[in-house]
Amino acid sequence: MTNIKLFNLQIELNDICNLECLHCYQVRAKVKEELDIDIIINQLEDFKKITNYDKFFFRLSGGEVTLRKDLFKIIRKIKDLGHYVEVITNGVLLDIDYVFALKVSGTDLVQVSLDGSNKKVHDYIRGKGNFNKAINGIKNLIKANLPIEIKFTIINNVNVNDIYDMFNLCHKLGVKYISIGRFIFAGNGAKFLKEGNLIGNDLKNVFYKIIEMGKEFPDLNIRIRDQLIRIVNELKEIEIPKNINTNQKPYMGINYLAFDTYGNVYADRQMDLIIGNIHKQSLSSIWLENEELNKFRNSIKYLKGKCLNCNLKEICLGGNKTASYSLTGDPFEPDPGCWL
Ligand code: SF4
Secondary structure: OOOOOEEEEEEEOEOOOOOOOOOOOOOOOOOOOEOOOHHHHOOHHHHHHHOOOOEEEEEEEOOOHHHOOOHHHHHHHHHHOOOEEEEEEOOOOOOHHHHHHHHHHOOOEEEEEOOOOOHHHHHHHHOOOHHHHHHHHHHHHHHOOOOEEEEEEEOOOOOHHHHHHHHHHHHHHOOOEEEEEEOOOOHHHHHHOOOOOOOOHHHHHHHHHHHHHHOOOOOOEEEEOOOOHHHHHHHOOOOOOOOEEOOOOOOEOOOEEEEOOOOEEEOOOOOOOEEEEOOOOOHHHHHHHOHHHHHHHOHHHHOOHHHOOOOOHHHHOOOOHHHHHHHHOOOOOOOOOOOO
């Protein structure tokens, strides 16, 4: 699957969640809204014609997507069309029967969120008892031999000192993939974790720590999902081992769209900037006509402030636009995490 060129569709199939995580970029509406996947599927033939993509990677999330009763049916429908499916979950409902049913339905990958290597850290963010439940879910996925990726969100003052132990835990569990993202100041996160942002040198230190510590776990594939990491590649101040992926490519307006349960469309789901609605516009018209998407495709032209004269702007394209948007209200302002 890794060599196939896929267009990513991140889709929130339901709005309801069984947890109330402190760092969630959403604020839960606590309603039982569900999105009809056919609204998207029925438009894919037209959408293929205007993009160079034949295959789509459906990244199914919520709310908590495992609460959706017809999830297996939806997965089978997507698989019958020849596309790929990732289920994005907090992992707490993954008992062994559920995991085997996920496997039988054709799920290609399960992403489980784990934000700490122990109860104290993870449960502080995600609620009491949820570390043990998520670990149990991960063990069940491994038993079922279903590919799994851990998603670890790094939050200032909360889990920045837990990186090594997270890698160690993955190693002990037999998990081969971990992706690491930066806390985004939005939704619940903006309400409950006011000190959660990694700014300037704090972010640099985290990136360098990941690289240093990651060297000790050559069997663990560590992906840093942040466009600013590209400058670390370029600056060459530290040797980056093969198991650490620092090549985060631009995706907004290129090979990614996100949808919430209400049909709202986003260039990045964590960026609270609605660019259309599939109940009112076709996917193709949003893709072709939306001005924000066009700006993201040509972002170098729209950079502001210190990025304008920076000699790394061709490399990082102004850094993580979602971080810029969440802290300044403008995705083209310099990434507040940039230490240069
Ligand atoms: S100043 Fe802007 S363009 Fe330069 S490295 Fe920082 S975020 Fe990237």
